[in-house]
Amino acid sequence: MKIGILGGTFNPFHKGHINIVRNIKKEFGLKQIWIIPTYITVDKSFSIENISAKDRYKIIKYTLKKLKINWIKLIDIEIKNHNISYTYDTLLKLNTKYPEKQFYFIMGEDRYRTFHTWYRYKDIQNLANIIVYRRFINGSCHNKNIDEKYIEFFDEIIYDISSTDILQNLRWDELLEPTKKYISKKYFYLKTIVFNNLKFKRYQHSVSVASHAKRLAKENKYYNWKRAYYAGLIHDLFKYHSKNFLIEYVKKNLKANEELPPFPAMHGYACSYWLEEMYKMKDKKFLKAIKKHTTASKKMSKLDKIIYVADKIASDRKGREIGQERKQAYKNLDFTFEKLLRKQVERLVENGIKFENLDKNTKEAYIHYVLKIKGKKALKNYYYNTKNNHENQWKSLKKNNK
Structure with missing residues (x-):
């Protein structure tokens, strides 16, 4: 029986992996494809976020089960090894256990270019046929350091997508739907995404907000x-x-039911929409907290307040007053939230934005949480009494809420 073997970190598993093995299976008449996730890869490390081998294995298993692809078999031989995985060792074990099978080891041209540096690479060629598929439009698939007599090349289709590219450029459309759903439930790859897509200072700010949000929650x-x-x-x-x-x-x-927010708040909305549409985040509370972290809103959950406050008291924001607000926030979240919301509105008005022209969500939040005007009747009277008198309205608001 002819068996194709595709190894790698699969960090994350994506459409390219399925397309590669599907086309190679057909081209070379393979009966099955065995996918072998590594425990630790010699030339790769996970400095930002370590998705464990066990979790990567579970993601692939869940995806294959949902896709009902029965000709792909998931093998945990390297994960069980709990150590650095060498291809030679893996193939030797497989040949010993399954002497009746003929193995075809599949690799991309980028890996093949350094194949001569692999541990016992000449012996690998004796344990399995080597199939090399094209990854790039320019350049050659060949390696002058290798005797290519028994190397087979598949260059009809170019696979230019990689797990790294997906994480660096938010190419989430290259992930399979079951993979996305599994990932979103565990918050996987969010650390890597943030690191890859923000400037370092903004990344530091995000890490600080996350840390304060965690402490505020506790x-x-x-x-x-x-x-x-x-x-x-x-x-x-x-x-x-x-x-x-x-x-x-x-x-x-x-x-x-939404209005276009002011530009400074759009990044929160965009993030929320992307998480829902592409990352497949189903947690509505999570999405709302991100969407309204700049504007606030009339109905703020505890999570909404935590993210709003954490953003304002992040460690990269300096000053004696900020330090006091941090201490207050850990003792009394509601009080600090209302104080910070009042300061935000006052700052916006002092910068020339009329109160009536503020974002609808911010204005309603201010009325509800700072002025404590609640109920339809009270709100109706408030708007009636201040109609066409915005200048006096703001002076009155500021005076009564110092």
Whole structure:
């Protein structure tokens, strides 16, 4: 029986892996493809986020089960090794256990270019046929350091997607739907995404917000500190996207009951929409906390307040007053939230934005949480009494809330 073997970190597993083995299986008449995730790869490390071998294995297993691909077999031989995996050792074990099978080891041209540096590479050629597939348009698949007499090349289709490219450029459309769903439940790859897509200072800010969100959740008895931590971590993901992109992306994804937010708040909306649409995040509370972390809103959950406050008291924000607000936040989240919201509105008005022209969510939050005007009747009277008198309205608001 002819068996294809595809090894790697699969960090994450993606459409390219399926397409590669499907086409190679057909081209070389292979009966099955065995996917072998590594425990530790010799030339790779996970400095930002370590998705364990066990978790990577579970992601692939879940994906293959949902896709009902019965000709792909998942093998845990290297994961069980709990050490650095050498291809020679793996193939030797497989040949010993399955002497009746003919193995074909599959690798991309980028790996093949350094094949002559692999541990006992000449012996690998005696244990399995080598199939090399094309990864790049330019350049050669060949390696002058290898005797290519028994190397087989598959260069009809170019596979230019990689797990690294997916994480660096948010190419989440290259992930399979079951993979996305599994990943989103565990918050996997959010750390890597944030690191790869933000400038370092903004990344440091995001890590700080996440840390404060976690502590705020614990100190204020919020039951799910992980949710708070990861919402704080990812909240600024779209901070450096262009103004035109943000406007178009937010417009395209606005919900039926939503108004276009002011530009400084659009990155939160964009992040929330991307997480829901592409990352497949189903947690509505998580999505709302990110969306409203800049504007606030009339109805703020404890998580909403945690992310709003954590963003304002992050460690990269300096000053004596900020230090006091940090201490207050850990003791009394609601009080600190209302104080920070009042300061935000006052600052916006002092910078020339009339109160009536503020974002609807911010204005309603201020009225509800700072002025403590609640109920439809009270709100109706408030608007009636201040109609066409915005200047006096703001002076009165500021006076009564010092």
